[in-house]
Amino acid sequence: MSNLPRSLAIEHAVSLRELNTFGLPAVAHTLVRITDDADVRRMLGHPQIGRAPKLILGGGSNLILTRDPQAVVLRVEVMGRRLVEERPDAWIVEVGAGERWHETVAWTLDQGWPGLENLALIPGSVGAAPVQNIGAYGVELQDRFESLDAVDLVTGRSVTLSAAACAFGYRDSVFKQTGFGGLAGKSLITRVRLKLPRPWQPVIGYLDLERKIAETGVQAPDPRTIFDWICAIRRAKLPDPAEVGNAGSFFKNPVVSPEQCRDIIARDPHIVHYAIDGGRFKLAAGWLIDACGWKGKSIGRAGVYEKQALVLVNRGGASGAEVVTLARAIQESVYGRFGIRLEPEPVVV
Known part of the structure; x- marks a missing residue:
């Protein structure tokens, strides 16, 4: 058996379309597969790529690629x-x-x-x-x-x-x-x-879970039941990235002061909101977007999912630029009506 150190896995001109859940087109000029801490150190000691800028890529579910990244892409594949x-x-x-x-x-x-x-x-x-x-x-x-x-x-x-x-x-x-x-x-x-x-305690305070309890009559769900309920709720609302490119929830739910919340409720009594720590309130970004008429709408080949306005989708062949254009239009629309600036969750590259 050889005791020589394992060589670094370096690839060139790698398509990233299948490595980001939005299915956006981009090519990494250099991609390094990282399987342990030692791979990072080998990469840093590499004469060509050691000092180059780096882009860390995990599951690709929180990334909007608008161009071919100039940085060396580090594909994290540490398992176990x-x-x-x-x-x-x-x-x-x-x-x-x-x-x-x-x-x-x-x-x-x-x-x-x-x-x-x-x-x-x-x-x-x-x-x-x-x-x-x-x-x-x-x-x-x-x-x-x-x-x-x-x-x-x-x-x-x-x-x-x-x-x-x-x-x-x-x-x-x-x-x-x-x-x-x-x-x-x-x-x-x-x-x-x-x-x-330990001991385990269920977290079932959310409206969707309370509805499941009412529907099923199960007042004390076990962990597997909650897991199954969550999967069913999410599948009913969110598209499978393997079928429709998306990055899950695109915008953070905005957090506002009690005064801001009261002001918005006075104008829109049906707004979905939750009390959180510190006396503040979290507003449902999906509700805000839907209220502005965006559900099901598109700009180019990027669109807002028909079942959940918080999710932006790739309708087929969308570019990162189209996704960003759609996101900015939604931000301006929500700001214009509610005075709230939505903040995207994904990182734009």
Whole structure:
């Protein structure tokens, strides 16, 4: 058996259409497949690409490609799932950043470790989950987070970051922040450790889940039932990226002050809104977009999904520029009517 170090997997002129869930056309002039921390260090020591700008690509579900990226694309393919600790208060599960998120949720349930069921069917990879602080139906990644491993893209040094170091916010983290202290484009996540609470408690406060309880008569759903309900709810509202290109929810739900919320309710009493911590309110971005008449509409080959106005879709052959044009038109329309500036969730490249 050879003891020589494994060579770096470098590819050139790679189409990214199949590597982003929106199905947008783009070509990476150089793509490096990262399967462990050592691959990052090998890449940084490479004479041609070590110092070049980098673009980290996981599941491609949070990316809008408007052109061929000039940066070296790092395709994260760190795999593996395992239980690393069983504590009285939680199961600690470690997952490679390249694993698919939804399959990981299903796997934890299969092992008898519930807690992620409300986050079922969210597209993308495990490594992208803390970057975006993904969330749905009353649970956010930060609620189930223990720590993560990442590699510095300048020094090649491996570090472990706690929840506090990740600076989680609403669909935000230190990995999306630029400037001093921000790690956007500076670190590549290789492994994520999830904290699945014991004893398990259901999170069923969302309206869609309350409707499922009323429909089924199941007053105390178990984790698998909630998982199945979430999958059914999401499939009824959201298109499968394998069939219709999309990036899931395109805009963040805006958070407003009580005064702003009262003002909007006075003008539009039916607006969907939720009270959150700090006395503030979260407004349903999909409702705002629908109220402006965008559901089912298109600009070029990019459109707004007929069943959920929060989702923009590729109607076939759309370019990234068309998606951005549609998104900006929606932003201006919502701002003009409600005085609220919607913020996109995906990263535009």
